[in-house]
Amino acid sequence: MTTSNQVTITSSELGNLWMTFQEKTMLMRFLEHFLEHAEDQNTQQILRSSYDASTQTVETIINIFQQERAVIPTGFTKNDVNKGTPKLFDYLYDPMFLHMMSKIEVNLFALFSTMSYRKDIRQFFNQLTSNSQQIFDQCSQFLLEKGVLARPPYVSMPKEVAFVRNIHYLSGYQLLKEARSLNVIELSQIHHAIETNLTGMQLMVGFAQVANDHEAKKYFVKGMKLSKEVETKLGEYLRKDYIEPPATHAGKATNSTVAPFSDKMMLYTTNLLSTFGLGSNSLGGAFSLRSDIPFTMARLGKKVFNFAKEGGEIMIKKGWMEEPPQVEDRRQLTK
Known part of the structure; x- marks a missing residue:
């Protein structure tokens, strides 16, 4: 991913890569437990897709650290997940957890991209943002089809533009009225x-x-x-x-x-x-x-x-x- 004539990564890029390594190695351990117990074929596909993408991410970060002559973090390893244990979470929790994590990742990696200065690092975090968005979309659609993801309430569509006319609009504490x-x-x-x-x-x-x-x-x-x-x-x-x-x-x-x-x-x-x-x-x-x-x-x-x-x-x-x-x-x- 990097070449010898590229500038050294900055402190913010180092820190963000380090944080990504920690989060992704943690996520991989969760996915290993989920995959061990996943019965639904669609769930397996989503979990496997996320696992493969996370594995590639970790390998890329290791490669960058090696080229920068930086020590490889420990993160979370096979020692942090116990195979053969009973299922800890029931019906559809695995895509719900991944839905939550991918939502976090979309925001996190987009932020990391704006904190990066070297072109390849920016591209790397842009790609991670895109990957996480895809996983989020897959989880959202799957959970909506299963009827377990609560949609926000529907409201009447506005028919005209309105402007705030009273400063009490900003108040949440009023003595005489709600x-x-x-x-x-x-x-x-x-x-x-x-x-x-x-x-x-x-x-x-x-x-x-x-x-x-x-x-x-x-x-x-x-x-x-x-x-x-x-x-x-x-x-x-x-x-x-x-x-x-x-x-x-x-x-x-x-x-x-x-x-x-x-x-x-x-x-x-x-x-x-x-x-x-x-x-x-x-x-x-x-x-x-x-x-x-x-x-x-x-x-x-x-x-x-x-x-x-x-x-x-x-x-x-x-x-x-x-x-x-x-x-x-x-x-x-x-x-």
Whole structure:
């Protein structure tokens, strides 16, 4: 992919490649467990397509690191997935999980592309964005056809252009009357946050059942409760407008207590999703014109931040957190 006359990759390109390596090697371990138990032929095809693309991505990053004479990260290996274990998640959870991850990847790799300066690295992340978009489309269509992906609510189409005439439009807290109903931008952000959180909540249930480390198990139970709180708080906004929050009968954790994944990888996955949850909350709050919604998003975001921080501390204590490449410390030169 690279040639000897290309410039050295920048710090941002190095960091983004390193993060991609971690995420993709983690995803491959999940897909290995899912593929072991996938019975539906269409599901197998989607999972296999994602697995092959992830494998190619990891091989490309290794090649870049070797040409740059950089050490190859550890990431997550075959030691982080246990073959022959019972299925941890039930009906259609595997494409639901991949739907969530590909949604995250589309945004992540598009961002990484804009942070890249060398042409081949930009092209690499552009291709990853396209690959993830294809997987997302496949998962979305498949889940919609199965009837397990809740569509956002339908609303009446606008017949004329309107302009805001009253500053109370921005207020979510009014003493004498109800706040205005949600607009479609606010509704879409809340729906998206709940939809993603439901998939994450079942992940926490499964992790809590199978974790071997006692501290990790308690942490995943805390994640279950936090996910429920997020769904409840955001769902209240929809219910006040007589809209039912998204829900699905599929994708539940089984009753298995045998861990298919290492505690290290389950903690990393939880930390990764919590971090993206923070970004989603910030985005939802930023696009809302009702003052109560950003306030709620910020309060939930603080709890998610503290939860993610606690997970990082557990990983460090256990020796499970791989350190990203470090900037040279030149501060001692000033002393």
